[in-house]
């Protein structure tokens with residue numbers, strides 16, 4: 001993994017006026033990455049972080065992996081060891097804010113003033129909207145608390161030899177399915193769409209993943225949804241759209257998140273699919289930044305406004321926002337007119353002040369001990385390169401996608417070495433051409449049309 005801030009040159013002197021007052025709303029990955037970066041920069045202003053969770057920022061990826069299965073007992077802190085200029089205010093929400101007076105209002109009745117504000121509010125899991133969705137044993141998986149209560153339900157499922165039903169064929173559901181299957185549970189996964197991970201994977205890669213899970217014994221049902229859940233206090237059965245009634249012991253709902261934009265909306269910031277930010281994570285109000293799952297930006301790889309819900313993006317954007325805040329403390333005092341972000345969002349990337357905002361998106365998943373990685377925007381490809389194991393029959397396929405002649409993305413299954421190299425190459429050269437890829441030693445002689453939708 002790329003160390004935080006590896007692409008930037010850190011100033012040697014402490015930055016940020018001691019009078020500067022930064023408030024970070026949210027206590028997740030992006031908030032933690034911002035804190036870490038501000039420490040690296042020796043930021044001298046005061047920092048107040050407000051989180052509605054009971055813990056300081058912690059890593060979420062283990063929640064659907066080792067933590068869920070009781071293997072990593074402790075939460076992994078994103079930014080351990082509080083500094084004297086930092087204050088963590090946990091277990092409370094920021095409920096509203098006033099842009100004119102730069103004031104925030106918290107659920108415990110307190111108010112906070114800020115000179116700069118970072119919104120890192122993430123998102124909340126979408127709920128299943130069917131009868132019975134409120135029964136016990138029906139779980140979302142976003143927080144440490146969610147993981148602990150799911151762990152208890154899974155244990156009950158195992159003791160009672162009942163099926164674990166996963167609703168939604170996306171990354172979190174698939175990781176839970178893999179872990180549960182490996183732990184000896186019967187697992188059924190329903191996905192209402194025609195393939196797994198349709199928002200991130202082209203057809204060939206998604207199909208490989210489906211066959212992988214089926215080969216491990218998961219009952220994967222595509223084009224299938226839950227009509228209702230039944231039980232007394234706890235869920236006992238699920239009526240599915242394929243006509244079957246499935247006895248179940250617990251249900252995991254992994255059907256995506258809704259970004260937590262209500263505070264931004266109430267404060268009058270520009271919000272579309274998320275809080276709209278420019279390449280420096282600045283919102284439509286100059287002294288307010290947003291980062292992570294909640295932020296919508298124009299990704300140079302997707303070429304359209306997107307919200308990217310990955311660990312890497314949260315780290316990167318948290319760090320970018322922190323560098324902006326630390327580096328522009330004085331400028332923040334100037335009253336800039338609130339302007340539409342449209343021009344800036346569509347503008348050329350050459351002016352980007354932070355190189356890490358042009359590096360390709362990246363994420364990973366671990367399933368049955370197999371490492372899956374996605375780089376860039378594979379769904380934007382028109383051609384897939386075969387010959388690098390890029391056919392769906394091999395155990396460790398590498399799918400490389402081109403738009404025109406330029407590499408636009410890749411999906412690698414148990415190919416960490418190649419994916420690391422590709423990621424580095426694409427970070428250095430965002431216009432990497434097919435010929436150059438071959439010259440780098442990738443065996444990608446054969447091309448065929450990419451089926452992305």
Ligand SMILES: Cc1cc2nc3c(=O)[nH]c(=O)nc-3n(C[C@H](O)[C@H](O)[C@H](O)COP(=O)(O)OP(=O)(O)OC[C@H]3O[C@@H](n4cnc5c(N)ncnc54)[C@H](O)[C@@H]3O)c2cc1C
Nearest residue numbers: 026027028029030052061093094122292293309310311363
């Ligand atoms: C179970 C799980 C497994 C994952 N695995 C992977 C993986 O393998 N690979 C990968 O790349 N990504 C993975 N991710 C995604 C990655 O963890 C997220 O993209 C990342 O955590 C997003 O960080 P964030 O800071 O934007 O949001 P979050 O981490 O969700 O943090 C937002 C925080 O803000 C708080 N908050 C919201 N509103 C308020 C308010 N008004 N006042 C106070 N606090 C507020 C929330 O409670 C939360 O603590 C996983 C996510 C989950 C949930």
